[in-house]
Amino acid sequence: xxxxxxxxxxxxxxxxxxxxxxxxxxxxxxxxxxxxxxxxxxxxxxxxxxxxxxxxxxxxxxxxxxxxxxxxxxxxxxxxxxxxxxxxxxxxxxxxxxxxxxxxxxxxxxxxxxxxx
Amino acid sequence: xxxxxxxxxxxxxxxxxxxxxxxxxxxxxxxxxxxxxxxxxxxxxxxxxxxxxxxxxxxxxxxxxxxxxxxxxxxxxxxxxxxxxxxxxxxxxxxxxxxxxxxxxxxxxxxxx
Numbered sequence: 001x002x003x004x005x006x007x008x009x010x011x012x013x014x015x016x017x018x019x020x021x022x023x024x025x026x027x028x029x030x031x032x033x034x035x036x037x038x039x040x041x042x043x044x045x046x047x048x049x050x051x052x053x054x055x056x057x058x059x060x061x062x063x064x065x066x067x068x069x070x071x072x073x074x075x076x077x078x079x080x081x082x083x084x085x086x087x088x089x090x091x092x093x094x095x096x097x098x099x100x101x102x103x104x105x106x107x108x109x110x111x112x113x114x115x116x117x
Numbered sequence: 118x119x120x121x122x123x124x125x126x127x128x129x130x131x132x133x134x135x136x137x138x139x140x141x142x143x144x145x146x147x148x149x150x151x152x153x154x155x156x157x158x159x160x161x162x163x164x165x166x167x168x169x170x171x172x173x174x175x176x177x178x179x180x181x182x183x184x185x186x187x188x189x190x191x192x193x194x195x196x197x198x199x200x201x202x203x204x205x206x207x208x209x210x211x212x213x214x215x216x217x218x219x220x221x222x223x224x225x226x227x228x229x230x
Contacts, residue, residue: 004159033217045160045207045221091159095217102167103211104150104175105219107159 002027002096006108013082014116020067021077021111023092029053033095034075035105036066040088048090051075079113087115120144121222123208129228136195138225140208148211149191150219153177153204160207166191198229 003026013019025034036048051059051066059066067076079086089112093105120143130136140149147168152160152175162175164183172183180202184192195202205226209219 035218037221043205043226044223045209047218047220050218093159098165098173100167102148102165102173103217104162104165105160105209107161109157109159 002029002094002106004092004094004106004108006092006111008111009109010112010114012114012116013079015084016081018078018080019082019113021079021090021092021113023075023077023108025073025075025092025094027073027094027096029097031097034066034068035093035095036064036075036077037091037093038086038088039091039110040085045091049077082115084115084117087113089113121208121210121220123206123222123225125225126223127226129230130198131230132199133197136198136227136229138193138206138208138227140191140193140222142189142191142210144210144212145188146210146212147188148213149185150209150211151175151181151183151191151193152207152209152221153202154207154224155204163193163206195227198227200229203227203229 005024032053034051038046049061051068063080065078089110091110092108122141124139150165151163161177166172166185208222
């Protein structure tokens with residue numbers, strides 16, 4: 001069965017420093033996608049970044065980058081120059097293909113990040 | 118902004134009562150999903166839909182039913198609410214075949230007493 005594992009329940013980082021949030025995945029599919037979402041204390045789920053399994057370059061979106069290591073089945077999120085507003089819960093997710101070609105997302109349990117001034 | 122609204126945003130109900138949550142989208146997206154979020158579990162798929170009257174079960178569908186009679190609305194019904202269904206419910210849309218990314222509504226916090 002496909003699975004996402006986030007081993008860090010909580011992390012903290014000093015403002016302006018970089019932080020890496022870990023995510024490992026397990027799948028037997030050759031084609032898959034990996035996502036990171038942010039959930040601030042207000043509760044909404046905000047899409048941050050996507051990496052396809054065939055993408056050779058690591059995805060980047062502003063201060064977010066996804067460190068994709070296919071052989072190790074890891075898809076870590078790197079946040080550069082942390083800001084106080086980055087304090088939130090972060091979820092790693094993977095696209096799983098369903099019957100009929102449809103897909104769903106499976107999520108890890110999340111990592112709570114606290115940015116300290 | 119993916120144009121997704123959920124109603125109600127908060128609800129408290131009694132065990133055994135029926136509850137319907139509504140997800141409304143304004144951009145005619147074909148694919149819609151219902152997830153629940155519980156501590157330690159991330160989000161888990163309840164039901165999904167790939168068009169009007171086309172729905173299917175996710176991994177935690179027991180006790181839930183859905184309906185989609187219009188493209189813009191995806192309804193989640195708890196036929197007889199139980200305390201184990203206390204959760205935050207998220208609706209999501211996927212814009213189309215060209216992307217796997219799902220965009221989420223603001224969520225509904227449901228408490229079953």
